Amino acid sequence: MLTPEQDHALTLLLDELIPPSEDGRLPGAGALGLAEGLREHALTPSIAQGLERLDALAGEQGAASFAAAGNREALLRALDTESPGALGGLLFHTYTTYYQHPQVLEGLGVDPRPPHPKGYEIEAGDLSSLAAIRQRGPLYREA
Amino acid sequence: MTEEIADVLVIGAGAAGAALAWSLAETRMKIVCLEQGDWMDPADYPTNRLSWEMERFGAFGLSPNSRGRREDYPVNDEESPIKVSNFNAVGGSTVLYAAHFPRLHPSDFRVRSLDGVADDWPIDYATLAPYYDQNAEMMGVAGLAGDPAYPPKEPTLPPVPLGKLGDTLARGFDKLGWHWWPSDSAIATAEHAGRAPCINLGPCIMGCSQGAKGSTDVTYWPVAERAGVELRTRCRVREITVDENGMADGAIYIDAEGAEHKQRAEIVVLACNGVGTPRLLLNSASASFPDGLANRSGLVGKNLMFHPYGMVTGIFEERLEGYKGPGGCCVISQEFYETDLSRGFLRGYSFEMLRGMGTVASALFAMSTGRLEWGARHHESYAEIWDRTAGMVVICEDLPELHNTVTLDPELVDSDGIPAPKLSYRLSENSERMLAHGVARGAEVLEAAGAKETLSEAPLPPAGWHLMGTARMGTDPKASVVNGWGRAHDVKNLFVVDGSVFVTSGGVNPTNTIQAWALYVADMIKQNLANLFD
Numbered sequence: 001m002l003t004p005e006q007d008h009a010l011t012l013l014l015d016e017l018i019p020p021s022e023d024g025r026l027p028g029a030g031a032l033g034l035a036e037g038l039r040e041h042a043l044t045p046s047i048a049q050g051l052e053r054l055d056a057l058a059g060e061q062g063a064a065s066f067a068a069a070g071n072r073e074a075l076l077r078a079l080d081t082e083s084p085g086a087l088g089g090l091l092f093h094t095y096t097t098y099y100q101h102p103q104v105l106e107g108l109g110v111d112p113r114p115p116h117p118k119g120y121e122i123e124a125g126d127l128s129s130l131a132a133i134r135q136r137g138p139l140y141r142e143a
Numbered sequence: 144m145t146e147e148i149a150d151v152l153v154i155g156a157g158a159a160g161a162a163l164a165w166s167l168a169e170t171r172m173k174i175v176c177l178e179q180g181d182w183m184d185p186a187d188y189p190t191n192r193l194s195w196e197m198e199r200f201g202a203f204g205l206s207p208n209s210r211g212r213r214e215d216y217p218v219n220d221e222e223s224p225i226k227v228s229n230f231n232a233v234g235g236s237t238v239l240y241a242a243h244f245p246r247l248h249p250s251d252f253r254v255r256s257l258d259g260v261a262d263d264w265p266i267d268y269a270t271l272a273p274y275y276d277q278n279a280e281m282m283g284v285a286g287l288a289g290d291p292a293y294p295p296k297e298p299t300l301p302p303v304p305l306g307k308l309g310d311t312l313a314r315g316f317d318k319l320g321w322h323w324w325p326s327d328s329a330i331a332t333a334e335h336a337g338r339a340p341c342i343n344l345g346p347c348i349m350g351c352s353q354g355a356k357g358s359t360d361v362t363y364w365p366v367a368e369r370a371g372v373e374l375r376t377r378c379r380v381r382e383i384t385v386d387e388n389g390m391a392d393g394a395i396y397i398d399a400e401g402a403e404h405k406q407r408a409e410i411v412v413l414a415c416n417g418v419g420t421p422r423l424l425l426n427s428a429s430a431s432f433p434d435g436l437a438n439r440s441g442l443v444g445k446n447l448m449f450h451p452y453g454m455v456t457g458i459f460e461e462r463l464e465g466y467k468g469p470g471g472c473c474v475i476s477q478e479f480y481e482t483d484l485s486r487g488f489l490r491g492y493s494f495e496m497l498r499g500m501g502t503v504a505s506a507l508f509a510m511s512t513g514r515l516e517w518g519a520r521h522h523e524s525y526a527e528i529w530d531r532t533a534g535m536v537v538i539c540e541d542l543p544e545l546h547n548t549v550t551l552d553p554e555l556v557d558s559d560g561i562p563a564p565k566l567s568y569r570l571s572e573n574s575e576r577m578l579a580h581g582v583a584r585g586a587e588v589l590e591a592a593g594a595k596e597t598l599s600e601a602p603l604p605p606a607g608w609h610l611m612g613t614a615r616m617g618t619d620p621k622a623s624v625v626n627g628w629g630r631a632h633d634v635k636n637l638f639v640v641d642g643s644v645f646v647t648s649g650g651v652n653p654t655n656t657i658q659a660w661a662l663y664v665a666d667m668i669k670q671n672l673a674n675l676f677d
Contacts, residue, residue: 017517026522073518091517095506100193108502108529110466115190116352119342120467125305127287129317130324139292139322141481143253143267 002039006051009067010035013051016073017087017094025107029098037097043089050086054079149175152394152408154380154423156180157235158654159640159661160414161359161367162278166665168370170672175406176372177396179379180214180232183360188350195346196503203239203349205605207231214377216557216564218418220607223568225449227418227607233376234360236416237654240608241347241471242329242356243495244284245651246275246293246659250481254542254647258482258489261542264646265618265627266663268294274659274666281366282357282658283335286327292477300332303341308463308533309473312496315592321478326495328472329357329654336362343468345498356469378404381561382427383411383637389431390676391637397559410668410675412638414661417447417610420643421549422564424614437614437631442624444550446543446612448648451570453537453578453601454497455585456508457594462530465499473498479584480650488576490540492650494585497534505529512598535588537581537601539574540650543612570602578602609653614643628667629660635676640664 002010015030038047054066057078063069080087098104102112111118150172153160164176189195189203199205205228207215214231230239249268254261272294278284279299286298302325305313316323330347331338332355341355354361368374377399384405386392393407413420421444427436435443476494479486500508509515509528516524552565570578578601586597617623620632625644631637640661642653649656668675 018521019519021522076518087517091510092507095510095515096197096503099502099506100196102193105502110502112193114192114195115344115346116188116342117191119344119353122304122306122343122464122468123310125310125313125325125473127302127305127325129313130287130289132317133322133324134289134291136291136322138294139477139481140248140294141250141257143249143257 002044002048005065005067006048007035007039009051009054009065010038010047012067012072013054013076014094016076017091018098021107027103027107029094032098032101032103034094034097038093043093047090050079149173149406149408151175151410151412152177152406153412153414154394155235155414155416155419155641156233156359156364156374157414157416158237158359159657160412161234161363162281162658162661163412163414163640163665164372165281165363165367165370166662167668168367168372170669171371174372175408176374177378177380177394177406178233178374178376181376182233183238183350185350185352185354188352190344190346190349190352195349196501198349205239213558216561217555219552219555219563219565223566224570224602224604225451225568225607226605227566227610228605229416229418229608229610232360233364233374234358236608237358238350238360239348240358240654242469243471243652244282244327244329244655245475245493246296246327247649247651247656248292248480249294251647251649254490260489261647262617265616271656271659271663274662275655277662278655278658282329282362283331283338284327284357285330285332287325290324292322292324292480298327300335303328303330303332303469303472304343305473306464306468306498308465308468308498309496311459311463312533312535312588312592313474315588316476318591319588321476321588323474323476326472326475328469330469330472331355331357341469345466345468345470345501347469347471379557379559379561380423381559383423383436384427385429385431385436385634389634391634401559410636410638412640414640417613417642418549418564418566420639420641421613422551425551426562432633437624437633437637439633440621440624442615442622444548444613445545446615447547447549447566447568447610448541448543448612448645449568449607450541450609450648450650451539451574451578451601452603452606453539453582453585453599454534454603455537455582455589455597455599456532456534457589457592458528458596459531459533459594463499463533465530465533466501468498470498471495479581486580488573488580490542490577490650492537492539492577492581494535494537494581494588497536499530499532502529505532508532533589533594535585536603537578537585538650538652539577539581541574541648542571543615543647544571549613609642609648611642611645611648611653614639615646616644617646629664638664638668
């Protein structure tokens, strides 16, 4: 379990990983509520540990906590540099949940629904160049 | 418990078992099929849920070792760079296949005569041609007549639409002057035999929620059952038993509750794929067959062939709408299929185009290739990948080699305690050279089609879909396991109808040929019923 302070910090952290897009079509990962799925998750203990380290890094720079710091992306990059791969599990989870969220699909111009039952229309395509291929004659070996 | 004697016992309800059972049903014989998996419900397939892309990491993954389904058996594939991808259910691996449905070429049956390597098949293209046609009608094959890579053939349904992505790639082949053709696909592009038409869902390899893909649970099995074939699911065969004369007399199987049964039979047909069939034969060793059933040649489990796959992905400037349309089927190229020694290898390969990726797969692809940034540049880096990728696979012919084997693992067992298969396989130099050639030519195609960058991987580890060669057919009992119509040389009422019998692999997906072979064997059984065991 995360403390309420850690939960808040995680939301801010997720918004650093995937911030809202400049054109406003795509929300930040934190604002989308992705922290909710991480409150009781296999990743929760390592997230809590990472947040503690981020608080410590923020403290070294005079901020009260990671959440209170003004340069959160820089703090995350410092953590990533001192512990390469530390963000890997969280990034995997964040990307996979973010990119199947209806709001994100809509922002990407994709109908926010499963493929079935509506499916998709696609063009038949241009088959006119096959005439030239036919004219090459048999490409297989007689046996 | 002993049950009523069946005239024919078929083991495995996948591509081959379904076709054979359907064909034999007209004889009115008592036909029983035992299948370790269950019926699948199309409403359970991932494309019914927004989470569909992530389900490839779970119950709809490719590997039986990671899916966690009781119906699967584990495979020790640590000594193979190519890992088994199969499925156990009514329909077998056709439930999760891409439905690419090419035929072998005439030359594939004459590799020794034409190229001086491997062996010729005891049958030829003309033998199977009528059964390819019959199978096309039953499975519903979409395609376009006139492909100069093949002798004349008539698909039953219009071709799968190319879409923007297929069109883009076709222009790449056109620029190079290379062969391409709309893929033969077991996909109902129009209503066919009660099946609804394809609506371009995308991930055929996770099961078709629409029922448009030709998996045998929706093609052969409904007809076969109506014709009287009895299909028992969740029944896992442990061994085939033999009588005092060395004839197969049935099989011992374990049902869903763990109870053991014996099904007696006059004829036993194996349809368990190129790994499952040798596993079962080796697990059926007895006093009469101490090295495994029908294994006096010593060739059961030998000559394992995959198709080594290479994959080439192109990144394009424009969006390709690649997430729409049958994922594995749009365009095939056989420009490099037939032997040309100037290329530095024998035999050849096919290219098959792949559609693009969904939103999640795009993120994971970008992440795994180091292209996806987090932080302020995240959306910009994602946009460079999303819906801007197109790929192709290179499917190389694999030649048989005795050292590539399926044996029984000394420790690994399935959930019923039955010894599991162990693979030992390595790529030949010929395959390595062929893969390198294919990947390089594939990149040329993608660049000609407008890709700004290409990436490749070869061999592709999870591409062990095609399992062949481990109970090969032939005329010489010392050099083959079954004869030219699938009957075991050593056991005259035992037949094999799956990819185990392949003498060589060709450079195309084998399902169509496996089913044509099964239909041919069924006809041979019918024609020879009076003296079947002579």
